[in-house]
Amino acid sequence: MPRFLHTADWQIGRQYSQFPQDDGALLAEARLEAVATLARLATEHAVDAVLVAGDVFDAQAVSERTIRRLFAQLAGYAGPWLMIPGNHDAALAESVWTCARRIGAVPPNVHLALEPGVLDFSAQGFVALAAPLTQRHTYADLTEWFDGAQTPPGLLRIGLAHGCVQGLLAESIDSANPIGADRARRARLDYLALGDWHGCRQVDERTWYSGTPEADRFRDNDPGFALRVDIEAPGALPVVARLATGRYRWRALAATLAVASDVDQLAGQLGAAQPADVLSLQLAGQVDLQSLARLRAAIGRAEAAVRHLQADLSSLQLMPTAEDIAALDADGYLGDVIAELRDAQSQGVQPDGTRPEAACVAAEALNLLATLLLEGREQAAAP
Amino acid sequence: MRLQRLKVEQLRQFRKPFEIDGIAPGLNLFVGPNEAGKSTLVRAIRAAFFERHRSSTVEDLRPWGDSTAAPTVELDFMVGDTAYRLRKSFLQRKRCELRHGAHSLDGEDAERHLASLLGFAFPERGASRPELWGIPGLLWIEQGQAQEIRDPVRHAADHLRTALESSVGEVASTQGDALIAKVRSERERLLTPGTGRPTAELKKAIDARDELQAELDEIDARIAAWRQQVDRFASLKGEHAAEAEAKPWESLHAQQRQAEQALAASEALVRQRDADTAALLQADERVRLFEQQLAAFEEERRALQQREAGVAEAVQRLDTSAAIEARRLSEQAAADDAYRAAADALDHARQHDLRQELALRASESRSRIEELDALLARCEGEQVRIGQLRQQAAASAIEAADVDRLRAQGKALDALQVRRQVVATRIRFDLADGVPAMLDGAALAGSGERLITTPTTIDIQGVGRFEILPGGDTLAALAREEADQRAAHDDLLLRCAVPDVAGAEARLAAHRQAKQDADLAAATLASLAPKGIDALQAELAAQHARHEAAQGRLSALGAEGPPVQPPWAPAPLAEAEAQHAAAKLHADTIAGQLAEAKQARLVAHEQHAAALREHEGLRVRLDAPDRHARQAEAGRQLLAGRAEQAALRASIASRTAAIDGTQPEMLKQSVERFQRSAELAQHAHQERQAQITLLAGKLEEAGAQGFEETRAVLAVRLEAATRRQRELDLRAKALDLLLGRLEAKRQDLTRRLRAPLQVRIDHYLRLLFPKAALEIGDDLLPGLLTRPATQGQESGAVSELSHGAREQMGVLTRLAYADLLQAAGRPTLVILDDALVHSDSDRLDRMKRVLFDAAQRHQVLLFTCHPAAWRDMGVAARSIAREQGPDAG
Structure with a gap:
């Protein structure tokens, strides 16, 4: 009974621009740790293979060190890792993959599907139909050939692809890298492991997005999991379990x-x-x-x-109250200024809450004034 | 505030206690000469309030040389209804006591109370300083400081402002100024004070952001370039693989070979045509040779015909020339006869002509001889006459010069005669008859007169002798000169053989006439015989000889013979000569023609012989036995040659057409084109391979740098920098806004607060300058003064007025402040120490009105050393000197 660990969208090399640098660095580091966690889980759950459905790397030109570190995280699982390139790390003529191979960083148990094709894992009881991205963006369904692909009977047909399932997600309409909605059925796949969507999500009974193993944005769409997939035999429905991986x-x-x-x-x-x-x-x-x-x-x-x-x-x-103003000793014209600024900060506020710059400046000025007055009061009270 | 009593002790010159009591509520005038102690009293009042009693910096209060002194000031004063007594001692006995009502304060407590009561401050340590003096510092005017208003007002500003606020009933912000200062300093940490340009932190943040943005842009450009290279790499690889499969150069090579084969075939054709062309050239040559040969045969045949004609012609010419010769011979005989006849006629004509000429010459000589005879006779007559005339001339010869001299001498003698008569002694006598008298021997008788020029004796008989000696040398000299002249004249007359001058003149005239006649006769002779008579005679002789010779020849010729040809009249000589010459020429011409005819006959003969010879030679050649065979052979060969030519030409034409059809140039170009294309294709293939290798290397190298990762890091930093810049920018704008608002508010407030002060200022100003206006600035200081001028109004800053006017304005504004402070319930006391000394009497009068008015509300202490100037203030002056009493100093 073959068992897989399905994961995707590791996005190694990603930086977090919205955070201060040290926090960002820790969050980036956590992505590597998540891969180590995956390796550990794969070993723990004794899976037959790990399926990585694209976007292993966040960019093509990442440093050698980053490449080496990523592959080093895989050491915790000695079984086969199947990887396909996604849109971030597409198998271009020169890519992060060619670089990885050139520097000899790819361990032998990692199987890179840089071209579309069927990978034979009869020892594990399955064949993999890989649909890697060989361009950054494509508007053709790269999985279409799955339908007509002949595989030996008795072996599971496992698909790997990266892109948007047509008609599933609101924002995927007309998006790049489309994937036919009922690809698993049409191609008689036992399981279709997808990447690209960062949240964990089931598409149909045989098709799943695993999501990213470590969250990288505030969107509340269930990131931080890998999927354990058990398939009894060819044709049997997969049994999918979510394993937490996020830190x-x-x-x-x-x-x-x-x-x-x-x-x-x-x-x-x-x-x-x-x-x-x-x-x-x-x-x-x-x-x-x-x-x-x-x-x-x-x-x-x-x-x-x-x-x-x-x-x-x-x-x-x-919105300082009268008591606030009194408490600040804001007598005389200070009180007037506070009142003016309080009014000015609300001038021209849009229904959606956005404010014109003048209002922002007035609000900041009010804050500053309050702060200064508070400081003054504290200093006065201190001695 | 009202000061009532002042007492000082052990203070400078007031070593003994000195007291002024009963100080009035309004104006008080203290007078005294310099050094009397007016300023000391003022100093004492100031020390009592401003100086800490513990201060060690009040040494100036100590009486000179008294180290044990304890300078003491005691003051009684009222504030409102409260009576105060202040007693303060310095240096040796440091003490301060303040009693008011039932309260009593000591030391620093007392001092603090005083300070808050009057509105000033104490220093932490050391002597008091102007900036601490507050209200008193403003109202207590020190000597010579009335015009200085700026600093005192600043030091009292808080009190003034409070007073103003109370008068307006509005409260300024207690924290306002401090807050504004704080906001301004915060703002200046981000923006420049003046123009509000970013500075310091904000500028740094902007620069950092821009720098990072630039870095990011650069790395983005590199990434874009790299991505392009990756795409190019992929497309190159694709193209390369496709081409390696298709091998386009092979088909090009095949095309090249095909073109080469076609070209070879075409070139074979060309070679064949070239061979044909060479053969044609040979055939042409042969045809030409045979044609020449046949032409030569024909030419010989034609030449024989010509020779035959030549022989006939020679015969003809020979006959003709012989005939001509015969004719010429007969013509010659006739011509000879004619010539001889002409010669005879000529002879005859010549003799006739000679005779006629001799006869003519003889008659001419005869007539000439007769002419010459006549001429000679006249010449001889003339010659004789000339001889006679010349003889006459010679006989009467006299020199014209001699005649002139004679004439001159005569005139000189006459002149001398006259002079002697003038000079001579005149003797007039009238003798009695009969008395013989002798003068120099000559008798005198009757009466008369004699001129005596030489010594003369008169003898009168019976009487005796008188010797008269004419007087002088002149007479004697004249007599001598005359004698000389006379002698010369007589000599010349003698030599000329004339009796006198008239005779000489007549002789000269006769001589000239004779000479003239002789010359005329000589001229006549010369015209008759220009060459002389001898020449005439010689010609005569010659003419005789000629006549005789002609006569002789005529007679020698004898009579003329009969004419030769009787029918003809003897021809004139010229005609005879012409006929003779013509006959001779004709005879000569005929002779020449005969010779030519002989010559021509000989030549014709010779030509005839030659023509015969040539004809014979040619005939022999034409009659050669193989000649016909050769000619026939040549004709045959010519025909064969022509046939060959035609065949070759046809062959060449057809080959040329074939060659043109293949277009060998095009074929050559095609070969080259295909070859080059194939090479290029292969080269491009290799080139692309090299490019791929090169690009792969570049991409590897670039990929290894991981710059997309670098970019991500950079983007993080840029985001942070942008965030910081935005925060600072917002803060700067907020501070700017805040500062603007606060300052505007404060300014507005100050403007409103100023109003009551302006009322007081206007009040006093009207007393000094009616219709003038004085502006009060935000700083509560007097600004522009506007007053009526001769034309319209004039404005000027108070600080630019004269010293005296500034002093007046200083006092005036202080009084206005005092009014304001009083209205706010603050104690006021005005002290003027020798103020307004720079005012003229008019201004001083006005200022007195001002002061008098102020004194209705405030106590005013006025110290002066000019009591007379203040006599009209309606108060009694108190003399310090008198009140001081006896002083040890």
């Missing part, structure tokens, strides 16, 4: 603040964050000065607790 949990939090208790609620959410969390906090609405101070404190605590927290408060408006 970091990427989460996006968004909230619109209106009243003080909203801040408390958010603070509670932030307080529950875990060290493996990578958080994106998008805030809108308005707060008074005191709430803002509490919010900042809560964000500060969460930043210390999680891997990374990026907070965007640019849509959040500071």
Whole structure:
């Protein structure tokens, strides 16, 4: 009973531009660690082969060191690794693959399908029909030839492809690298292992996207898994199990603040964050000065607790109350200025929450003024 | 505030206690000469308030040379309804006591209370400084400082502003200025103060972002290039493989070979045609030779015919010339006869002519002889006359020069005569009759007169002798000169053989006439016989001889014979000569023609012989036995040659057509073209292989650098840099906005706060300059002063006024501040130490009104050393000197 580990979209060499460099470096490192995890799981679950459905590398021109490090992570599983190139690492005339081969980094148990064709794994009880990308983008269905491919009877027909299943995902309409929706049925495949979609997703009973083993974006689409696929015999339905492989949990939090208790609620959410969390906090609405101070404190605590927290408060408006102003000793014309800025920050705000630059500047000015006044008050109180 | 009593002790020149009591609420005038202690009192008041009692920097208060002194000031004053007593001692006894109502404060507590009460501050340590003096610093005007207003106002600004706020009922921001300063300094960390250009952190952030962006752009360009190269690599490999399969050069080679074969066939044709052409050339040559041979035969035949004709012609010519010769011979005999007849006629004509000529010559000589005889007779007559005339001339010969001299001498003698008569002694006498008297021997009688020029004796008989001696040398000299002249004249007359001058003249005339006649006769003779008589006689002789000779020859010729040919009249000589010459010429011509005819006959004879010989020779050749056979053979050969020519020409034409059909040039080009194409194709193939290898190497090298990974890292850094730049930019803009808003607000506020101060300023200004206006700036300082001028208005900054005017404005504005402070409930006391000394009397009068008005609200202490100037202030002046009393110093 052949058993496979299906994975894809390792995207080795990816950098995270939205993060500070050291956090980004750790997240990039985690992608390599995920591959090591895959190797370990493959060994643990005694799979017959690991199917890697494209986008092993994030780019063609990656450094030799990165190439060597990737293949070194595979050491934890001695069985066959089947890899096809995806759109990021297409098998061009000169590619990351030719480079890897040239420098001798590819271990013998790694089978690179750089051309379309049938790979014979009769020892493991299956043949693989590989549809690698040999161009960066193609608008033809590279799996079409699967339909007419003859394979020895008694062996499982396992397809490997990278691209968008037609009609499945809203954004895949007219997209590059299309894959026929019922390819598995038409080509009499026992299982079609797909890559390109970073979330783990079933297409039909024999077709799956495994998703990326380590999340790389805040989109909440179930990343961080590999699929264990058991197939009893040719023609039998595959039994698919999700194995967690991700280290970091990427989460996006968004909230619109209106009243003080909203801040408390958010603070509670932030307080529950875990060290493996990578958080994106998008805030809108308005707060008074005191709430803002509490919010900042809560964000500060969460930043210390999680891997990374990026907070965007640019849509959040500071609305100092009369008490705020009084508390700041903002007497005389200072009070007037605060009031003016408070009004100016709301000028021209679009329904979708975007603000013209003048409003942004006014909001920042208000924040600055509040900060300076707070500092002044603290200094005055200090002695 | 109202000062009531002042007491000082052990303070500078006031070693003994000195007290001024009963200080009035309004204006107080303190007068005293220099050094009297006015300024010391002012200093004492200032020290009492401004200096810490513990200060060790108030040595100036110590009386000179008194090390044990404890300078003390004691003041009684009211603030509102509260009475205060301040007693402060310095140096030896440092003490400060402040009592007000029931309260009593000591030391620093007292000082703090004072400071807040009056609105000034103490230094942390050391002497007090102007910036701490606050309200008193503004209102207590030190000597000569009235015009300085800027710093005192600045030092009292907070108090003034508070006072203004209270008067307006509006509160300025307590943190405002500090906040503005803070915002400004924050802003200046990002933007330049003036133009607001990015600086420092913000500029660094922008530069960092731009730099990274540039780096990223560069690496993007490299990636794009690399991707292109990869694509090119793939397409090259594809092309190479396809070509290696197809081998296009092989088909090209096949085409080349095909073209080469066609070209070879074409070239064979050319060679054959060339052979034909050579054969044709030989055939042409042969045909030409035979044609020549046949022509030669024909030519010989024609030549024989010509020779035959030549012989006939020679015969003809011979006959003709013989006939001509015969005719010429007969003509010659006739001509000879004619010639002889002509010669006879000529002889006869010549004799006739000679006779006639001799007869003519003889008659001519005869007539000439007669002429010559006549001429000779006249010549001889003339000759005789000439001889006679010349004789006459010689007889009367006299020199014309001699006649001239005689004439001159005569005139000179006459002149001398006249002079002697003038000079001579005149003797007039009238003798009685009968008295004999003798003068130089000559008798005198009667009466008369004599001129005596020489010594003369008069003898009168019976009387005696008188000797008269004419007087002088002149007479004697004249007598001598005359005697000389006379002698010369007489001599010349003698030599000329004339009696006198008239005779000489007559003789000269006769001589000239004779000579003239002789010359005329000689001329006549010369015209008759130009060559002389001898020549005439010689000619005569010659004529005689000629006549005789002619006569002699005539007679020798005898009588003329009868004419030779009687019928003809004797021909004139010229005609006879012409006929003779013509006859001779004719005879000669005939002789010449005869000779020619003989010659021609001989030549014709010779030609005839030659023609016969040539004809014979040619005839012998033509009659040779093989001649016919040869001619026939030649004709045959010619025909054969012509046939060959025709065949060859046809062959050449057909081959040429064949060759043209194959287009050998085109074939050559094709061969070359296919060959070159094949080579090029192969070369391109190899080239592409090389390119592929090269590109593979390049791509390997580039791929190894992993620059897409580098790009990703760079993109991360750029994102961070951009984020930072945006944050800083936003912060800078926010600070800019904030600063702008805050400053605008403060300015607006200040403007509103200024209004009450302006009211007070206007109040006082009207007293000094009616209709003038003084602007108050944001800093509460007087700015532009506008007042009526001779034409319209003039404006100028107060700081640019004269010293005196500035002083007046200084006092005036201070009084306005005082009003304002008072209205805000602050204690006010105005002290003027020798102020307004630079004002003229008019201005001073006005300022007095100002001060007098101010004194209605404030206590004013005025110290002066010019009591007279302030006599009209309505208050009694208090003399410091008098009040001081006896002083040890």
